[in-house]
Amino acid sequence: MTHQPRIRVIGSINLDIVARVETLPRPGETVSGGILAHYPGGKGANQALAARRLGAEVELIGAVGRDDAASQALAILRASGVDLHGVKVLDAMTTGVALIGVDRHGENQIIVAPGANEQVSEATLPVFDQMVDATLCQLELPVATIEHVAATTKGLLCINLAPAQPLPPSILNRADILVVNETESAFYGDMLDKSRSLIIKTLGSRGAVAIQHGREIARAASPKIDPVDTTGAGDTFVGAFMVTFLREGSVAKALTYACAAGAAATLTAGAQTSMPTPEQVLALLAQS
Template identity: 55%
Template sequence: MRITVVGSINVDMVATAPSLPRAGETVTGAVLARHPGGKGANQALAARRLGAEVALIGAVGEGPLSDEALVLLEEAGVDLKGVGSAEGTPTGVALIAVDPSGENQIVVASGANDQVRPEHLPARIEDPLIVQLELPVETVEAAVGRATGFVCANLAPARPVSEALLRRCDLIVVNETEAAFYGDALHSGGGQVVITRGAEGASLYKRGAVVAEVGAPLVEAVDATGAGDAFVGAITVAFLEGQPVDAALRFACAAGALAATVAGAQPSLPTRAQVEALLNSGMAG
């Protein structure tokens, strides 16, 4: 199995704090850490750790953060020949605040990700494709339009997209907040829609009707930053393997739950063996 991911590449600056700030509030006592991140890079690494061959298309900027952003992808053997370097532009950075329960707030400075344009994409994308919305929307639209096979779109962060994109996707993944943003338009195409519900699991819809629902394993959450990306990588791998819908949802929920137990997005992404061990433990929903 080979998957192409067209998506963002960031370095995450993570402040673990006693609480998340309200508007205008300053919270002290935080501990700062840095990790590779970006939804595209995270999902590429998630799929790779679960057994897929993965190619990533995106961009980093100038300076030392570019190497830092790619280090775990390189170690895992993700194909980075499609990752360009944007001159005069910094690598994308995500500023993340995390509280003791694992809840987070995220602000992204896109940097080089905004320089990924349709002309940087192949004329045809024959591999199964994963996209998100941390790149310019016209680039995401172009990638989906050039795909000849399976397409998974993680419509996050929520932004307006064309009806053509929604119709073309075989699988759309959103959380509850994003689902509310898109409304009934999510179900306008012929593909499947998964709505994730954090610790409560996930539901799969076909033409607006619930096909399957599963709960999430009960884990001690530390940082939920990479959980959604782990889910996207896992559900794509499971669907491409032909797993039954219920099994695919359980597999993806297990991956997302495990990611929430470790600090940082990419450091938290589980291996295939870890996901299968959790599933075999009987704790998966």
């Protein structure tokens, strides 16, 4: 592909409220001494920004509330040139919020209050008449909405099956690419094994593997780094994989690049604030 990949992302838009602490709390435990920060987030927004930062033309479709959080949630996307014409502003709704705890090792716990994301539906979605190279979805929108997208979208469809939840076969059977982590892979089990889709399974610090028709077709290692914050690393991986796959047509190259991009995203705090540039990804690849 000689032109910039054109990617339509249909997904969630959140404001992340992040507390950095020494250790994450156990059930019933209170941990003090946290440092608070606000970052734009949401899987849809994160993946849209990652793809844009790495060279794609990206349009984002979703919803926010008419509140101050919306301005914060959309600020980096707007500044980075993501097309936001498909983002609806809904009265009497709050913008989605994610409450995130991050420990000294960069591991996190996340609670999401979806707000306006729950109102993204067939009624709020535009007619998909603009030609794009791929459509990318996640599962932070209502399942009925994802089912509608799967039924009406033409061309390459990638679905990041996060967070894992029961899905009708119509969604899994329609997707050309399904992206899962190890927890999500275990949740879907045989449904993935029987799928005709290309399955991209992330393995955390161990990299990622591509599986099709039950057979491994490619594998990539993740660069060795000392993570600061893993929030958004998976979303960066997804955006990077899609951009590189559309450009190169190679699963193996896309896996390698996406693993490096995901690792680079852990070197800075926050989700969207950590999204790497192509130069940063190439620098990390050169060190591997």
